[in-house]
Amino acid sequence: MYNLGVRTAQRFLLLPPALEERHNDIVNESEDYERQWTGWRPNRVAFMILGSTVLSVMLWGWGYWQRRAFSDSSCTLRTSRNSPILADIDVGLSTIAFNGSFFSETIFRQAASPEVDAAWESLGVNYRAAIVPESQASVGGLTPRQVRVSKKYGGGYPANVEGMHHLHCLNLLRQALFFNYDYYKALGGGAFKNEDYVLQAHITHCLDTLRQQLMCVVDVGVLGQIWWDTTYPKAFPDFNTKHNCRDFDKVRKWAEEHQGPEHPPEDYLRPPRRDDVLEGIP
Template sequence: MDYIRKTSFYSPVLDSISFEMNTVKTEGGLFEAKNPSKWRNSLKPDPEVDEAWEDLEIIRVFPITEAEVRRLGKDPELLVKFPQEYGLGDNAYMAQIDMFHQIHCLNLLRHLAWAEYNRNGTAKKPFSDLHWIHVSHCTDILMQNLMCNGNLDIVTFNWVETQSNPFPDFDVNHKCRDFDAIYEWQDKHSVPKEWGRNVTRPAGAKQIPISEEYYRIYGIEKPQVSSTP
């Protein structure tokens, strides 16, 4: 776990959790994967998919100590403590894992995207099946990335003016890679834009099969592969 701590901002979760880093291949196909995740819609809203997401919407909170609060760079005097009647003592500050907040944000965007599905029939220019496949793909890619990174950074809570309940402080400290440096590297090492757009398949190139959904969406008859005698 030492290498994880070195590449993460301090989190009290890392003091009491143990796990291994695993190599996991992203299910990255545009069309539905062979083993689609339970968080991926297909071509229309799916109650079972919604239920899987809603299970993650119940973000759980847990206690952290004043010493842990200070290591997070927060002021204990401004943070919410659990009530004494909960039996957690006088040194129990409310906290949650930031990853689940990020999943909540993605789910909100997912809901907004799929809300357009029910209005599609009255739209002047309805969205195509490919649009909904694209929405499913993008959401699933981001979800897989959030799960893969397993961000254990901590959200704390404040008492905020006008609010009667604990209010999450989403100003969270992270240990980040330098986005500007990565963007500059890409700009420096990438080939001209038109080079990527104008590449066409050469004769004899090996190819992989495309999803059956492609032929259905575009109304194309799938070519029959003749068997070699």
């Protein structure tokens, strides 16, 4: 029979030795578990903080990569060769509405005159070559075999900004139009001071340069059509479209500010090595 014992007016059950030993083991295990759990709590909190920090860093890095991957500068590098210009300016992108009017002429379309020439000059069509520092030459694909400035005058490479050259070529094509040709031939300036065969070569060089440029950056936009003539409506292409454009003025200003001297001294250019001189104009 079980014995009953009383201690300080409290009744309790006396267990057999085997059950008493098992009871003590359970109590000890419970205490050990409680101590382990209590010790784990700070570690669990630290782990959660660490995990949150790592996740935050990963999300920030992903967001930064997204911004870089789709930034205007990144898009420029995907659609153009690298250039020392991009180290100095952000050409950006903005939406510009083209003036594609068929009969309403801008100043750039008008017949030859000093005012029209001034408008084209303002675009930088006759800027001199910029001077690219030797430290930035490789960025633009310039090599030691090309013309260089004498170290006496700071060194570097004379190099024309291609966009300015394209506008120069477009301006020459404008001057060579049948209704402008006689005007500029009589002035005898620029390309028109050369013999006819050289002038023709210059004009066709410009024509083919622009052909290649337009094919290289072929515009995938589409031209819708509009109705005109309220009496007998007819369809006509809508040339007044919108385009994502780089900041031309920033590029033009860079080209203007980095021009070489207008009247360079005779020893301005470094003498070429014999192996770097071609037999004729390519």
